Amino acid sequence: MNTENSPISLLNNWIKSSVTLKMVIITIISLVLLIPSTMIYNIIQERESLNREAVYEVSAKWAGRQQLTGPVLTIPATYQSTENGETKFYTRYLNILPEELHAEGSIQPEKLRRGIYEVVVYKSKLAFSGNFLIRPKIDQNYLHQIRYDEAFLTFGISDLRGIEEQIGFNWGGGTLEVEPGAKAGSLFQSGITMAVPGLEAALEGSIPFSFDLSLQGSQNISFVPLGSITTVDIRSDWTSPSFNGSFLPDQREISDAGFQAHWKVLQLNRNFPQSWMDNGPAEAVNNAAFGVDLLLPLDDYQKSMRSVKYGIMTIALTFLTFFLIEILNKKKIHPFQYILVGLALCLFYILLVSISEHTNFNAAFMVSASAVVSMITLYSATIFKRKKLTVLLLVVLSGVYGFLFVTLQMADYALLLGSLGLTLILATTMYFTRNINWYNVNSDPETDKSPAQK
Numbered sequence: 001m002n003t004e005n006s007p008i009s010l011l012n013n014w015i016k017s018s019v020t021l022k023m024v025i026i027t028i029i030s031l032v033l034l035i036p037s038t039m040i041y042n043i044i045q046e047r048e049s050l051n052r053e054a055v056y057e058v059s060a061k062w063a064g065r066q067q068l069t070g071p072v073l074t075i076p077a078t079y080q081s082t083e084n085g086e087t088k089f090y091t092r093y094l095n096i097l098p099e100e101l102h103a104e105g106s107i108q109p110e111k112l113r114r115g116i117y118e119v120v121v122y123k124s125k126l127a128f129s130g131n132f133l134i135r136p137k138i139d140q141n142y143l144h145q146i147r148y149d150e151a152f153l154t155f156g157i158s159d160l161r162g163i164e165e166q167i168g169f170n171w172g173g174g175t176l177e178v179e180p181g182a183k184a185g186s187l188f189q190s191g192i193t194m195a196v197p198g199l200e201a202a203l204e205g206s207i208p209f210s211f212d213l214s215l216q217g218s219q220n221i222s223f224v225p226l227g228s229i230t231t232v233d234i235r236s237d238w239t240s241p242s243f244n245g246s247f248l249p250d251q252r253e254i255s256d257a258g259f260q261a262h263w264k265v266l267q268l269n270r271n272f273p274q275s276w277m278d279n280g281p282a283e284a285v286n287n288a289a290f291g292v293d294l295l296l297p298l299d300d301y302q303k304s305m306r307s308v309k310y311g312i313m314t315i316a317l318t319f320l321t322f323f324l325i326e327i328l329n330k331k332k333i334h335p336f337q338y339i340l341v342g343l344a345l346c347l348f349y350i351l352l353v354s355i356s357e358h359t360n361f362n363a364a365f366m367v368s369a370s371a372v373v374s375m376i377t378l379y380s381a382t383i384f385k386r387k388k389l390t391v392l393l394l395v396v397l398s399g400v401y402g403f404l405f406v407t408l409q410m411a412d413y414a415l416l417l418g419s420l421g422l423t424l425i426l427a428t429t430m431y432f433t434r435n436i437n438w439y440n441v442n443s444d445p446e447t448d449k450s451p452a453q454k
Helices: 007-017 019-032 034-061 282-287 300-309 311-329 335-356 361-384 387-409 411-432
Strands: 066-083 086-096 100-114 117-133 143-146 152-157 169-171 174-176 178-180 191-195 206-218 220-224 229-236 241-245 251-255 258-266 275-277 290-294
Touching (some): 019 034, 019 311, 019 335, 034 300, 034 311, 066 282, 206 220, 220 229, 241 258, 258 290, 300 361, 311 335, 311 361, 311 387, 311 411, 361 387, 387 411
Parallel strands (some): 066 220, 100 229
Antiparallel strands (some): 086 275, 100 117, 117 206, 178 191, 241 290, 251 258
């Protein structure tokens, strides 16, 4: 029986000799390898979700993100109305903001661990001071009585569990008793309240206030600029702050020793007045907050997810190298060998995320890339059987992972760097394949010569 002319042999010879079919097969393999890449992407998302849960659990026991609002002076007023000959009384509240509000202090961050996950928490020592001008602009329609003797101050603290020491609130030369809970309507979700006696005697005058606050929290601290002039000065030994909110610092210094930041916000910079009746612009007040996030220096999960997005590029460039070696050096590579190399490339990403959970991202990248590049290079050495081709593949793979590493580090210029890199790769490929006769790539150049050329 002549096995050379059997259908299986003919199909096998066609697969070995057809460049077009080999390109189609390589393309299909590349697309199929996107399936494990997608699964790895989902694994990274799951691990990131577990990290967020760890942060939530630690914050729930320590204290959460802190937003500090106030103080706000609230004066109750009784109004009367007549309906069907019956007089009814109801209470409205005049809220007055401070003329000047100054906050300064320090933040001491700490790293807590929940399993393998790190959570940034902090302790802070803050000093607040300022003054109120008691010039009540109150609605006179149906006004029955202004109850100055029931006036109170409210200072908003988003998570009261973070208060470490008793607060002594100095008001006009005296000390007010501090009670938990916020009374000032919808402006505060939580906070402390101080009853203000003898307010009527201080009308049209300026009343100074000051107090110290020892507060702990997690990840973020922010301030609401309620003063007609608000200044905030914060210092810390944390080296990777992220300033956020409605206002950025007017002055900042960030170094290896930490950071210092200064904010100054005027009444004209905000979208709410110095006083109002009842609930007022609660949303506008909260939207005016500004502060600082204490970020971990590296967000390893975000970098890992970004690296997976470059997976198709890594697979395509590696397969292109193998394919060109096939064409230019007449080395036959079986599709199964392409599959093994592709799976090794996918393995890089799962190694990256698993190792980065126990060390920093850069070290994890180096270990993972070295393992995968070594594995593919040693495997290819038995396929190519030529040291020169193996070294060429090693250089290409090292260049691919080096390019990926630099791109991940330069987040702001990732698109520009990626575009330039791909342009260079395409130009290089066009240069090395410029003399290939793709219609006759498997033929022997000597047999293709005409009789006159022989």
